[in-house]
Amino acid sequence: MRPFQYSRARTLTDAAQMSADEDTLAIAGGTNLLDLMKLQVETPGQLTDINQIGLREIEDTEDGGLRIGALASNTETAVHPRVRADYPVLARAILAGATQQLRNKATTGGNLCQRTRCFYFTKPDQPCNKREPGSGCGAIEGNAKLHAILGTSSQCIATYPGDMAVAMSALDATVHISGSNSEERSVAVRDFHCLPGDTPWIENVLEPGELITAVTLPAPIGGTQIYRKVRERSSYAFALVSIAAVIEMKSDVFSRADLAFGGLAHKPWHDPRISEELVGQPPSPELFDRAADILLEGAEGFGENDFKIPLARRTLHAVLAQATEDAT
Structure with missing residues (x-):
């Protein structure tokens, strides 16, 4: 150091x-x-310690949602009564993400801003366009087992490693940001992270001098919430594929189907076409296949991670089947 x-x-x-x-x-x-x-x-x-500036509150919003301060710890969020009652997919995602010790220290804002765990990114002697623009992406022709199959570019195939943001994407949360000039803005969590394109070192929409102040969750509507994380071992490994699902059924058809995916892309992956395909339809293996076709349209493996394509399909089938069974 x-x-x-x-x-x-x-x-x-x-x-x-x-x-x-x-x-x-x-x-x-x-x-x-x-x-x-x-x-x-x-x-x-220089490091600037921001632990003394507040932003730890978790409180109700006027419209029935929940506001989670940027410095609220992952533990505080996961065990909060309203999170457990109204947003269980978020609690489950956080609990699947790290050890108790890490959850006690990790914060909402920091979790959103965490960087990839790509082998080439963390080794300064290896090529990585994210760490050293123009040096190349070692993973494309190298060790790509944990890497992305969606939204990749010739510059980077790294994945976003987190769990919390995947659940927040399914919940359609909003990130609140404040700048050095005290101006504030809000961004949908689904738009907060960036795909690599030609600038893989730009990982999110924060500008210099901007900090996350809070995340707000919309008012809950009920339904079934699932977080499924497929990993190499059960104890705190990064996701090969993860799915956060918020599903509601009415009259035996999907009335809501918000899904977000982890382990597949440079950001939590959300494709609104999947919901459009599911809503209004009765559950069936054929419908689940069509949803998987939409998810995996344009998916590309890089040798070692080719298995993620059928794994994502099977995991989506399992989550939709569980959600519809739980709702009946």
């Missing part, structure tokens, strides 16, 4: 102004950032 300066922000404005410096990074739980600093993938000249 390289030497760095350390300071504490006392207010949100201070934190945003400090983080506007390209050599400064904000730190809260540090569960991802400190690992990358040890590997010298991240080498900030």
Whole structure:
């Protein structure tokens, strides 16, 4: 780890102004950032501790939703009574994502901003366009077992590693952002992360000096909520494929089918065409196949990760079958 300066922000404005410096990074739980600093993938000249600026509240919104502060820990979110009662897919995703010790430190904002766990990204002696633009993507011709099959580019095939954001995408959450000039904006969580394209080092829509302040969940409507994570071992491994599903049935047909997918792309993957295909239809294996065809349209494996294509199909079938059985 390289030497760095350390300071504490006392207010949100201070934190945003400090983080506007390209050599400064904000730190809260540090569960991802400190690992990358040890590997010298991240080498900030200064860290700004933002743990003293508030943003830890989890509270009801006026429209019946829930606002989760950016510095609320993953544990606080997962065990919150309203999350467990109204948004169980979020609680399940968080609990599937990391150990208790990490959940105690990891925060809502930091979780959204976590970086890929790609082997080539974390090894400074390996080619990685995300870490060193123009150096190439070692995974395309190399170790691609955990890598993306959707939304890839010739520059990067890394996956987004998180679980929480996949559930938030299925729930259609909103990310609230504040800048160094105190201006605020909101972005749908489905639009927060970026696909690699020609700029894989741009991972989300945050601009210099901007910080996440909260995430809001819309008012719950009931239905069945499922988070299924397929991984190589049961104990805190990254997803090969994960699915967050919010399903509602009325009169034996789908009336709501919001699904988001992890382990398949550079961001939590959400395709509204899947919901359009399912809603209004009675469940059947043929319908589930059509939904999988939509999901996997344009899917491309890179040798070691070819298995993800049939695995995603089988997992989607299993989730839809479980959801419709639970709803009856």
